[in-house]
Amino acid sequence: MPDTRPSPYFVLFNEIGILHQLSRALLEARLPDGLLSSHFGVLNHLVRVGEGTTPLAIARAFQVPKTTMTHTLSGCVKHGLIEMRPNPEDARSKCIWLTDKGRQVREDMVAAAATGMGDFAEHFPEDKVEALLPALTEMRQFLDKARDEI
Amino acid sequence: MPDTRPSPYFVLFNEIGILHQLSRALLEARLPDGLLSSHFGVLNHLVRVGEGTTPLAIARAFQVPKTTMTHTLSGCVKHGLIEMRPNPEDARSKCIWLTDKGRQVREDMVAAAATGMGDFAEHFPEDKVEALLPALTEMRQFLDKARDEI
DNA sequence: TATATTTAGTGCGATATCGTACAAAAAGGT
């Protein structure tokens, strides 16, 4: 009789998958027209980490293949949220900058997401969430390294 | 000057997105040929929760749209991992059962994933992971309900 | 019973994701 009790690791990654699914669906339900959670992620990243980074750096930050990021960025360009300038230090590369519209849209998205987050925040106060972050971040960093090695 | 410091909620969902990305990529790198993390999830679910459930119930469990689950299940059928029988209690519905091959493949997948999990388990012992699960599960359940209401 | 509403699953179309292969530039080795 083989094991049917799942190891906590499977449960963990299963929960993470579902949480990702749910949070994405919930966010996108509140975003305007064709805006996607991936676009939101990029805009947020640019504001937080700083503009002027390259597509590859962004892809690495989100741990998605660079082709995926190319596609996502082209979607942002099509929506007029970002612009791609040549990289003065590397002719192969590009630099990503927010447009004014992109900054504005990001503000709106944050606001929209925040209202949707209200109920959530009531049940899960900031300090409770913050308590989770170190472990999750540590796991992320570990898997990040493992990805290169394994 | 608008806020650039992200709320812990954004960080949380960002980490979850990346963790999902990484764990999926890591798992699929160890799966045979065309097998996908979604297939693995379905097989695992059938073993854990029990066979004979319906496509819709599985879709709800993973919180994906039912069309997505239809597609995933048809992939499993094409790989000979599951079979769909008519639901004796509801002629519209189907019941999902593992095939012998499906059970075998699931065993192999679990083994393959487990070897890849070895390093991870060293750094994150079971009890550390278990300590995280209640909060994550609670969040999942909350968002689950919120999805219907909002 | 007859009709309306809800529910389960699927076909279809649009789009996202991602692996492969590629071109151009950069970096390293001779």
Added chain:
DNA sequence: ACCTTTTTGTACGATATCGCACTAAATATA
């Protein structure tokens, strides 16, 4: 300087995802 290897971004094709619309069956209502 020349050649090789690595790196950056992209085009392309295959497949996954998912919203919409539909059929058939079940359920609720008149």
